Amino acid sequence: MLHFLLLGAGLFLLFRLVASDSGAPREIVISEPRVEALAQSFSRTWMRPPTAQELNGLVEDYIKEEIYYREAVTMGLDRDDVVIRRRLRQKLEFVSEDTAATLQPTDEQLQDYLRQHAEKFVQPGRLSFQQVLFSVERRGESARRDAGKLIHQLEAGRGPADPTQAGDATLLPAGLDDASPQDIASTFGEDFAKQIDEAPVGQWSGPFQSSYGWHLVRVAARTPDVAPKLEQVRPVVLREWQFEQNQKLGGEFYQSLRNQYDVRVEGELGVLLEKYKAAGSEAAR
Amino acid sequence: MRTVRKQNLLILGLAVAAFALPAVAQEHAATDVGTLDKQTAGKAFPAKPPYSPYAGRNFPTRPFFGDTHLHTSLSVDAGAFGNRLTPVDAYRFAKGEEITASSGQQVKLSRPLDFLVVADHSDAMGLFPLIFGGDPKVLATEKGRKWYDLIQSGKGAEAAVDIITSFGAGTIPPEIIPLPGTPLYRSVWQDIIKAAEGANDPGRFTAFIGFEWTSVTAGNNLHRNVIFRDNAEKASRTEPYTTQKPLGSDNPRDLWKWMTAYEEKTGGDVLALAHNGNLSNGRMFPIIESFTGKPIDREYAEQSAKWEHLYEATQIKGDGETHPFLSPNDEFANYERWDKGNLDLTVAKKPEMLEFEYARSALKNGLKLEKELGINPYKFGLVGSTDAHTALAAVEEDNFFGKTSSSEPSAGRAMHPFIKTEKATFMGWETVASGYAAVWAKENTRESIFDAMERREAYATTGSRMVVRFFGGFDFEAKDANNRMPAQIGYTKGVPMGGDLNHAPAGKVPTFLVAALKDPIGANLDRYQIVKGWVDAKGDVHEKVYDVAWSGDRKPGKDGKVPAVGNTVDVANATWSNTIGAPELITVWKDPDFDPAQSAFYYGRVIEIPTPRWTAYDAKKFDVKMPPEVRMTTTERAYTSPIWYTP
Numbered sequence: 001m002l003h004f005l006l007l008g009a010g011l012f013l014l015f016r017l018v019a020s021d022s023g024a025p026r027e028i029v030i031s032e033p034r035v036e037a038l039a040q041s042f043s044r045t046w047m048r049p050p051t052a053q054e055l056n057g058l059v060e061d062y063i064k065e066e067i068y069y070r071e072a073v074t075m076g077l078d079r080d081d082v083v084i085r086r087r088l089r090q091k092l093e094f095v096s097e098d099t100a101a102t103l104q105p106t107d108e109q110l111q112d113y114l115r116q117h118a119e120k121f122v123q124p125g126r127l128s129f130q131q132v133l134f135s136v137e138r139r140g141e142s143a144r145r146d147a148g149k150l151i152h153q154l155e156a157g158r159g160p161a162d163p164t165q166a167g168d169a170t171l172l173p174a175g176l177d178d179a180s181p182q183d184i185a186s187t188f189g190e191d192f193a194k195q196i197d198e199a200p201v202g203q204w205s206g207p208f209q210s211s212y213g214w215h216l217v218r219v220a221a222r223t224p225d226v227a228p229k230l231e232q233v234r235p236v237v238l239r240e241w242q243f244e245q246n247q248k249l250g251g252e253f254y255q256s257l258r259n260q261y262d263v264r265v266e267g268e269l270g271v272l273l274e275k276y277k278a279a280g281s282e283a284a285r
Numbered sequence: 286m287r288t289v290r291k292q293n294l295l296i297l298g299l300a301v302a303a304f305a306l307p308a309v310a311q312e313h314a315a316t317d318v319g320t321l322d323k324q325t326a327g328k329a330f331p332a333k334p335p336y337s338p339y340a341g342r343n344f345p346t347r348p349f350f351g352d353t354h355l356h357t358s359l360s361v362d363a364g365a366f367g368n369r370l371t372p373v374d375a376y377r378f379a380k381g382e383e384i385t386a387s388s389g390q391q392v393k394l395s396r397p398l399d400f401l402v403v404a405d406h407s408d409a410m411g412l413f414p415l416i417f418g419g420d421p422k423v424l425a426t427e428k429g430r431k432w433y434d435l436i437q438s439g440k441g442a443e444a445a446v447d448i449i450t451s452f453g454a455g456t457i458p459p460e461i462i463p464l465p466g467t468p469l470y471r472s473v474w475q476d477i478i479k480a481a482e483g484a485n486d487p488g489r490f491t492a493f494i495g496f497e498w499t500s501v502t503a504g505n506n507l508h509r510n511v512i513f514r515d516n517a518e519k520a521s522r523t524e525p526y527t528t529q530k531p532l533g534s535d536n537p538r539d540l541w542k543w544m545t546a547y548e549e550k551t552g553g554d555v556l557a558l559a560h561n562g563n564l565s566n567g568r569m570f571p572i573i574e575s576f577t578g579k580p581i582d583r584e585y586a587e588q589s590a591k592w593e594h595l596y597e598a599t600q601i602k603g604d605g606e607t608h609p610f611l612s613p614n615d616e617f618a619n620y621e622r623w624d625k626g627n628l629d630l631t632v633a634k635k636p637e638m639l640e641f642e643y644a645r646s647a648l649k650n651g652l653k654l655e656k657e658l659g660i661n662p663y664k665f666g667l668v669g670s671t672d673a674h675t676a677l678a679a680v681e682e683d684n685f686f687g688k689t690s691s692s693e694p695s696a697g698r699a700m701h702p703f704i705k706t707e708k709a710t711f712m713g714w715e716t717v718a719s720g721y722a723a724v725w726a727k728e729n730t731r732e733s734i735f736d737a738m739e740r741r742e743a744y745a746t747t748g749s750r751m752v753v754r755f756f757g758g759f760d761f762e763a764k765d766a767n768n769r770m771p772a773q774i775g776y777t778k779g780v781p782m783g784g785d786l787n788h789a790p791a792g793k794v795p796t797f798l799v800a801a802l803k804d805p806i807g808a809n810l811d812r813y814q815i816v817k818g819w820v821d822a823k824g825d826v827h828e829k830v831y832d833v834a835w836s837g838d839r840k841p842g843k844d845g846k847v848p849a850v851g852n853t854v855d856v857a858n859a860t861w862s863n864t865i866g867a868p869e870l871i872t873v874w875k876d877p878d879f880d881p882a883q884s885a886f887y888y889g890r891v892i893e894i895p896t897p898r899w900t901a902y903d904a905k906k907f908d909v910k911m912p913p914e915v916r917m918t919t920t921e922r923a924y925t926s927p928i929w930y931t932p
Contacts, residue, residue: 044524045532046543047550057531086367090358094476097371102436137836137867169767170869171752171802173346182381186396186750187347189805211805212868239483243373256443 028066030059038062096253100246105238111230113241120240121233127184128220129196130175132167136213139168147207147214154204154216163204163216172212178223188212344776345725345742349734350750351400352379352678353558353722354497354510354597354670358387359405359476363674366689370676372403372480379678380490386677387690395681395806396750398721399729400491401484404510405477428456474525478517485516487730496525498557500535504629505575506564507537510597510670511544514554514735523547536576541588556739560597560672562647563605564628567638570647570663572654586654586662595738598644598745598924599669599720601680601688602628606667606890606924607645610636615830616846617814617892620922621717621747625709633708648927649818649826652884656824666741666783666926667888669720669748678721680748682919683859685718685899692716696907699900699915714915718899719747723923725781741783744889744925751810751921752802755782755889757928759789761796761873771800771871782889783926794879795930799833800871801891801923808893808921809866811836811850815874819885830890833874836867852895856917859897859905866894882932889925896921 038058042050050058078084105113114121134147150166153159160166164174176183184193192210199205199219206216230237357375358368369387378384381397423429435444477494484492493512500507513520526543527533534540537557544555562569574581581589598605603623612618626633640646644667651663671680675693679686685694692698692713699714723744726737737743744753754771758779768774775798780786786795801813812835818828832847839847851865876887898919904911911917 041524042532044522045526047523047546054531061531104437135869137869165769167769169769169771169871171754171771171800171871172869174769182397185805187805192805211803211863243377 028063030063034062035059093250096249097246100242100249103242103245105241107230110234110237110241113244114230114233114237117240118227121228121237123226123228124180124182125225126178126180126223127196128175128177128179128222129199130164130218130220131172131188132164132216133170133172133212134207134214134216135168135170139213143213144207144209147216151204151206151216159204163218167216168213170212175220188215343727344772344781345727345737346772348723348725348744348752349399349491349729350721350723350746351398351402351491351734352670352673353402353493353495353512353668354404354560354600354672355379355401355676355678356405356497356672356674357403357676359403360497360674363405363676363689366674366691368675368690372405372477372676373483375403375676375678376401376480376484376490376492378676380484386686386693387675388693388695390693392677392679392684392686394679395684397490398678400493400724400734401678402493402495402510402512403477403481404495404497404512475521478520482517485731487728489729491729491731491734493731493735494520498526498528498540500528500537500540501628502528502535504627504631505566505568506561506628507535507559507568508561509537509540509557509559509593511540512556512558512735512738514556514731515551516731519551519553522551538576538585538588541592544592554735555592556594556735557592558595558597558668558670559593560600560670561602561605561628562596562642562644563603563608563623564626565642566627566632566634567641570641570650572641572650581654581658581662583658583660586658586660589662590660590664593665594741595668595743595926596644596647596665597670597672597722598667599717599747600672601716601719602672603717604719604747605642605644607643608639610639611643611646612828612830617830617890617920617922620920621719621916623711623715625711630704630706630709630711644924645816645818645828648886648888649820649828652818652820652886653824653826655884656820661929664929666738666743667745667924668722668724668738668743669745669924670722671720680718680720682718682748682897682899682921683902685902688716694903694906696903696909699903699909699911714900714911717747718919721746721748721750723750723753741926742781744782744923746923747919747921749804749807749893749921749923751804751807751891751893751923753889753891753923753925754798754800755925755928756780756798757784757786757795757887757930758798759786759793759796761798761875763873765798766800766871766873771798774798780928782928784928786928786930788932789879789881789930794876794881795885795887795928796873796875797833797887797889797928798871798873799889801834801869801889803866803868803893808861808896809836809863809868810870811866811892811894811920812847813870813872814890814892815887816890817876817878817885817887819880819883821883829878831874834870834872836865836870836894850894852918854895854897854901854918856897856901857905859901861894861896863894884932885930886927887930888927889923891923893921895919 035055039050039055042054042058072078134143136143139146150159150163154163173187176187181193181197184196188210192208192215195208196217196219199217201219201222204216204218207214208217355375356363357370357372359372367387374384378392378394379398379401381394383391383393386392424433432444432447474496477496481492481494484490494515494517495510495512498509498511500509511525526540528535540557544557547553547555559569568575571581573579574585604621606620607615607618608622608624609619624634624639640650647663651661654663655661671678672688673679673686674689675686677686687693687698688703692701692703701713703711703713703716723746724734724737725742726733754775756775756779760778765771765774765778775781779798789795797815799813799815801810803810812832815831815833816828817831818826820826832841835847836850841847853865854861895918898917900911900915901917903909904917
């Protein structure tokens, strides 16, 4: 129990051990490693070592910071500061995060993960298609009718050799190659993407509606959904697995720390809350 | 098939013939694959472009949408407000995954973004990673080995607690305590780089390495984001520039010096992206430099022109395109203004500050300064970004997750003050659900998107994903607006947004091929405007806004302006309908007031029909009544980078 009560002090001890700048209480010793660290920090920022004057300035600034730091801690300014408390909590939370990041799972573990979360890694089928737009802006009501007319002609074998010439000028691409449902939705809207999901391959079909007007579509190729093998998606699976481990580890880390503490709340929360609210309305009167 | 083979043989034959025959122009040549005459040779090497319209394309064909300015819990101020999300979470969200926000709510973007810059502030960190990272010196000690093994066997929590305990008891092997030369603290910068490298997926998603240089002395905002074209190898060799002396500085000139040193020493490539001139109290685009009290000099102009090719003109803390005081004839100028003072509202705004705070004014003054200094210090393109401190690049009106984690969706967030001082208050409802950067790059890679940013081929949006084209040249004609491939014509006959037009040929005026496509899940477009700024012979600057394309059959009034498009917003239900406006606008426009002797810029501004503002969605979802001063509708817009004309 005792050594876990030292946990709180541990962090400060850590800094002091490592910084090795403190001797007697009012003594500040700037060690060689400290000077090196300051010089190194400068070098990395400015891509060159500091001049003597610059290094002097860095040391002076560090001394000032150390003095203010000690005085502030002595005064207990760190105790109830929300920012400091949250920051220190965050730094410890990084500990479990770093742990997860170094974990190297076996292929079997990754295979298991892939199997259990198959839907996350499915590569959706892709479409290659051309489209012709009959713009609602340019044609108004007749957009649908014009599109319908052309598809009838094409179905009857009477259509123009190049139907793409029949449509309107637009920023929309004349087609997409090897596009996922997401790609199609990003450009044409989700409705349109859903509609052409069933469009036949190798012929013109439609009219399909989007917020831009009416389209005829000719699907050139469609590939099915693929459940990938581990070799194909290993980096992504690893990343997701590590993420999950991270969450788990964070919980375990906190739990093992918490188990070392004797925690109690002084009274029932519900009662305390009523007391608080009553005091509030008293003050208001 | 046979034709192809014959063509291949012809090419082979021609190649052989080229070696075998003397270099004399011949009408035909006898080769061992038949006689090659000019006609057949012509077929093998066609002078015309290929039949396939998509072959041989070498220009950007789609815009990539992203955020160049996002903060995670690694930023101290974000963490202090309760942000618990890391850069890893930020990238997952940007890629379209559903995650749990810091406030515990589930959140997901309507569509993935294409790129993201996590621009946190840098700081120092702890030394645990040395231990966990399997450092050989650590593994050589018994304790170190024990901890490492615990971690590898899934008992990481036990290892972590044991380490902390050992520190407390003073039983850490001395070999493990950082030695001179090894970094005492792993910097958060390394965390940022690692997350970016992990999330970067060339061709699918770009994660840029970057940071924010947060100069805000006395509350006056001079922030710049620094974005790296480079990957970890170069970026790791430096530390981000800070604003604290003696290592850092709050003066942009020093930031530019840092950028110079970085590029020279590493061969890397960085750019600077400023934001919130509206909170700089007159210091962002100076004619008189605030640090010296003197007019900016040639060196300032050179450095500014070199490093700052883009400006973040719209974000959560206000829109920065222009201001009604500066543009009294622009009826769209009064959009989401944050003009009460500086960043921490310690000093109130004075009207004379405005000229040096807003993009349009700075672009104009840039032309003026170019005459005096020989170089234009304010020749920047425009992008939008969020500056969200939630790690969530979420600024769609119906999906706005606020500026800080304490302002994620809740019933009270609109009426809670964002900043309140005795000088002024910014209420929560005044925060803007804006914006994104749209970049015309050829591919979704760091190099391609960065290069597009450097050449300013980008535009700002206030959160919608409109597709906007803006081409300038001297030869566009009305019929080009009917061309089935507007981009092809645009790049062939002119320059894209961010480009330059020089020396108008005699009798010719700048012409612009402009086009905008509504966001597929968004609102129709009201109009496409062109904003022109120029400097006259006396050195005075001017501006004018032209309506160049608009929906429906509205006619310009006597004042030359096209009347309002209308409003279908049902505030109570937070809905609108696309029964007004147009899904697409394309036109060619010619400058009717051109003077070839005057430097000028032109940029496009596209405005949507009115839609519900995030406050209306909040009111509906939380069933709260907003007071009358709260804005409930918005008109999303896009601002393109300018095209500059130089005589």
